[in-house]
Amino acid sequence: MFRELGERIVGAPSILSADFAHLAEEVERTKAGGAELVHFDVMDNHFVPNLTIGPPVAASLVRATDLPVDVHLMMDNPDNLIPAFAEAGVASISVHQEAAVHLHRTLTRIQEAGCEAGIVLNPATPPETLEWALPAADFVLVMSVNPGFGGQSFIPETPEKIRRLREMTDKPIEVDGGITAETAPLVVEAGAQVLVAGSAVFKGEPAEEMRRILDAARSAGRSR
Ligand SMILES: O=C(CO)[C@H](O)[C@H](O)COP(=O)(O)O
Numbered sequence: 653m654f655r656e657l658g659e660r661i662v663g664a665p666s667i668l669s670a671d672f673a674h675l676a677e678e679v680e681r682t683k684a685g686g687a688e689l690v691h692f693d694v695m696d697n698h699f700v701p702n703l704t705i706g707p708p709v710a711a712s713l714v715r716a717t718d719l720p721v722d723v724h725l726m727m728d729n730p731d732n733l734i735p736a737f738a739e740a741g742v743a744s745i746s747v748h749q750e751a752a753v754h755l756h757r758t759l760t761r762i763q764e765a766g767c768e769a770g771i772v773l774n775p776a777t778p779p780e781t782l783e784w785a786l787p788a789a790d791f792v793l794v795m796s797v798n799p800g801f802g803g804q805s806f807i808p809e810t811p812e813k814i815r816r817l818r819e820m821t822d823k824p825i826e827v828d829g830g831i832t833a834e835t836a837p838l839v840v841e842a843g844a845q846v847l848v849a850g851s852a853v854f855k856g857e858p859a860e861e862m863r864r865i866l867d868a869a870r871s872a873g874r875s876r
Contacts, residue, residue: 653688653689653720653722653743653744653768654744654768654770654790654791654823654824654826654846655768655790657824657845657846659845659873660845661840661845661846661847661866661869661870661873662688662689662845662846662847663682663685663686663687663688663689663847663849663862663865663866663869664687664688664689664690664691664722664826664846664847664848664849665678665679665682665687665690665691665848665849665850665853665854665858665862666691666693666802666828666848666849666850666853667679667690667691667692667693667713667850668691668693668704668802668850669802669803669850669851669853669854669855670850670854670858671854672705675709675712675713675716676713676716676717678854678858679713679716679717679719680717681857681858681859682853682858682859682862683717683719683859684858684859685853685858685859685860685861685862685863685866686862686863686866687719687862688719688720689719689720689721689722689743689846690713690717690719690720690721690722691722691724691828691848691850692705692709692710692713692721692722692723692724692742693705693724693726694706694723694724694725694726694727694733695726695727695799695800696726696727696728698727698728699726699727699728699748699750699751700726700727700799700800701800702726702800702801706733706736707733707736707737707739707740708740710723710737710740710741710742711739711740711741714740714741714742715741720742720743720744721741721742721743721744722742722743722744722746722826723737723742723744723745723746724746724770724772724793724828725737725745725746725747725748725751726748726751726772726799726800727751728751729751730747730748730751730752730758731752731757731758731761734758734761734762734765734767735765737767738762738765738766738767742767743767743768744767744768744769744770744790744791745762745765745767745768745769745770746769746770746771746772746791746793746826747759747762747769747770747771747772748771748772748773748774748799749771749772749773749774749777749781749782749785750774750777755771755785755788756784756785756788759771759785759788759789760788763790768790768791769788769789769790769791770789770790770791770792770793770826771785771786771789771791771792771793772792772793772794772795772799773792773793773794773795773813774795774798774799775795775796775797775798775807775809775810778813779792779794779813779816779817779820780816780820782817782820783820786820786821786823789823790823790824791823791824791825791826791846792817792821792823792824792825792826793825793826793827793828793848794810794813794814794817794825794826794827794828794839794844795828795829796810796827796828796829796830796831796835796839797828797829797830798829799829802850802851803850803851804829804830805830806829806830806831806832806835807829807830810827810838810839810842811838811839811841811842812842814827814839814842814843814844815842815843817843818842818843824845824846825843825844825845825846826844826845826846826847826848827839827844827846827847827848828848829848831847831848831849831852831865832849832852832865833852833864833865833867833868834868836849836865836866836868836869836872837868837869837871837872838872840869840870840872840873841872841875847865847866847869849861849862849865852865853865
């Protein structure tokens with residue numbers, strides 16, 4: 653998905669805010685609103701203070717949808733779980749710059765396992781720290797909230813950070829946290845292409861909310 657993205661703007665619902673008892677139906681609803689990727693948050697109650705889901709749920713979701721599944725590992729020792737997620741059939745795996753001690757090696761392992769590899773930046777981590785890792789990555793995920801929970805407010809410095817990152821690379825930039833129809837245009841104007849949205853999509857009718865965010869993002873994209 654990320655390697656073939658070109659200039660397109662893509663919506664990725666974060667299932668963290670979905671009803672886990674009806675995951676397949678929830679994802680189908682977002683697809684009806686134009687979603688092209690499913691964002692799958694993995695939290696370990698160590699790197700972040702919350703606990704979510706792992707490879708067995710990813711495997712079930714991959715079987716239940718034809719959308720690519722994009723795994724965001726919010727965890728220490730991410731290397732340990734790369735083979736299991738790859739085996740589950742996910743399309744991409746991103747790891748935190750702050751958690752992957754040997755980041756370059758971890759990215760290579762993700763790609764060798766057959767997935768696209770992303771680097772995630774916490775809000776306080778400067779994009780400049782990625783200079784030597786960027787060539788090994790397929791995309792960068794910029795956190796626009798502190799990771800761990802859905803429903804937080806968008807950090808207003810994020811567009812400036814995306815602009816700086818855009819000056820450093822032409823690789824796709826994904827943004828996650830507090831994305832709504834109001835904040836999506838700000839990150840798209842700054843150079844982001846993949847928009848992760850959780851609470852804003854699942855707070856109402858998911859197809860309608862996904863469509864609203866994508867419409868706002870794409871009209872900002874046309875004027876950038
Ligand atoms: O990675 C995450 C939290 O760490 C979630 O993907 C993110 O918070 C999305 O939720 P929302 O759109 O409600 O902010």
